[in-house]
Amino acid sequence: MDPRVEDHAEIIVDHSVSVEQGDEVIVRAPDAAEDLLVALYEKLGERGAKPVRMSQSGRANRAYMHAMDPEDFELAEHALAAVEEADVAIMVSASRNTHETGDVPPEKNAAMGKVQKPIQEAMMEKRWVGTQYPAPGNAQDAEMSTDAYEEFVWSAINKDWEEQREFQEHMVEILDPADEVRIVSGEGTDVTMSVDGMITANDYAEKNLPGGEVYTAPVPDSVEGEVHFDMPLMAQGREVEDVHLTFEDGEVVEFAAEKNEEVLAAVLETDEGASRLGELGIGMNRDIDRFTDNTLFDEKMGDTVHMALGRAYEWTVGEDRERNDSAVHMDMIVDMSEDSRIEVDGEVVQRDGTFVFEEFEE
């Protein structure tokens, strides 16, 4: 067993979901993650927990959805019963081929997603974590060899999360009481927004592993300016590249993309909230040093900022503040490593990828 797999399992069990004796645990891990599954079962055994594996196969799900009449989709009550009875859910992504369900008609994918929503929601009420195992299909998406991708994934995951939490807490202390935030990068990005009365969260790998971001919600109608997003994003199964957005009174009033602009247009038209921001996040996990076409990693990339069109997380919205709601939550990333700065209430708090509290600490 690769010791990095054992470390990964230990961080999941002890840090992310804090498994205790007697916990009923659901493990969702596909076949491609077998080594991590074995390591998880060992740690769960050591702690006297009770795992049940409810895994999914991309190939099987594709065959099922193809065969189903769209009107026959129904909630699987037996799956819900298991989740409701559980204390902990560990969800591992891993794929031999990330396009395994790529030819399922969108209306069937949507129907399946809809009937599974109560199961997803029940999971979110438990101690849960979503993580990634570096399977060959995921390495391929990242345009990396499997060995290099393994090193990338485990560097991002197997770290001292208490130290990371403390590092990020500096940024929370700056952002949480702030009013105005300005993001400037290169020629294309100069945007300001209010985060007044909003709550800044510190993601140190509890629900997402890897974690590594600090995030809050903008006041919905406060966003002004333009943004050029440097990294491609996936929407409706297609890659959208070089997105430019212009905001007035919080709303997107102009948009462009070099590739798949019509997908971007469709996203923006989903509902009213889809053309406003629901999240401002600061990526602070510097072991994530490249784009790998996987939001779990990309949005935590060191020296980046991300903004999401659509739904704001409840816990980032102050009690007396409006929450931007939408069926959409689309993260888009800006590179902040060069020719860039973050200003908070007029003071520069990050320049070219270096935070003000890093200079203080030197």
Added chain:
Amino acid sequence: MDPRVEDHAEIIVDHSVSVEQGDEVIVRAPDAAEDLLVALYEKLGERGAKPVRMSQSGRANRAYMHAMDPEDFELAEHALAAVEEADVAIMVSASRNTHETGDVPPEKNAAMGKVQKPIQEAMMEKRWVGTQYPAPGNAQDAEMSTDAYEEFVWSAINKDWEEQREFQEHMVEILDPADEVRIVSGEGTDVTMSVDGMITANDYAEKNLPGGEVYTAPVPDSVEGEVHFDMPLMAQGREVEDVHLTFEDGEVVEFAAEKNEEVLAAVLETDEGASRLGELGIGMNRDIDRFTDNTLFDEKMGDTVHMALGRAYEWTVGEDRERNDSAVHMDMIVDMSEDSRIEVDGEVVQRDGTFVFEEFEE
């Protein structure tokens, strides 16, 4: 997709467990059975059923059991909740290595089995079937190439089960009203027993796939004579070969085995019922033409008889008859293809592997 896999899936779904629209289905299929899993999901989708995969990994289970304190084993309530809510359970065996849990201490295996008993029992109250996918580890146990083993497995499974049911029904009609049965084979086997008042069952692949046997329960104290079992049997993880048993008043009074005789001794001493027969079965699936070290197949082998020490199945015991009870149910097989006969109430009903109703029908 191999069309034999699709046929296998269709027989499971339509014949063995008769899946209907809206059925909540639990599929237990390990990674090594992925093709059958995909085919099953397709058939389940076509019929509008709702599958949830609750699979087990031998490697993960081994790691878990090794790590657990034997006193910490507890019922997984979330697994039980899913099973109780289900209508159908499909259990597929398949293994890349059938010895994956072979180094788990027996007391942990026993503890695990004990806490899982309510889950097993809940499954037995549903429409359920147990079947085999021809994975490389199972082919290895059978001492066959994977390709030859695939052909063997699917020949035994993918057949006209209505025709097989009718063929076996001839034997049910002989055995069900019978009193005395005598089995004679070679030098070593000449045993008589009463089946008076017992019920003969016709196994045509409802709960076991493959099926292919006709079986009943002997009157516990009626068995007299000696039996030489030609095929090895597995008990407590070890192979016992060339078993000889001598019965008086239904009880084993002498025993011998060429290999692992002490295992046989331990089985016989388990409890009072372990030294009496609980089953007499007639194997009638002639596509199973060889021993493959897998009871699911071996006990249905054409031109064989099997007798089980220990527990009798409730449904084979007449209302006013005593049921032999035991923690043990150990099937042992006698070859009936040569120099052998089955007599029922003094009449020969099978000689050298040919049934009396086959001669009639010619």
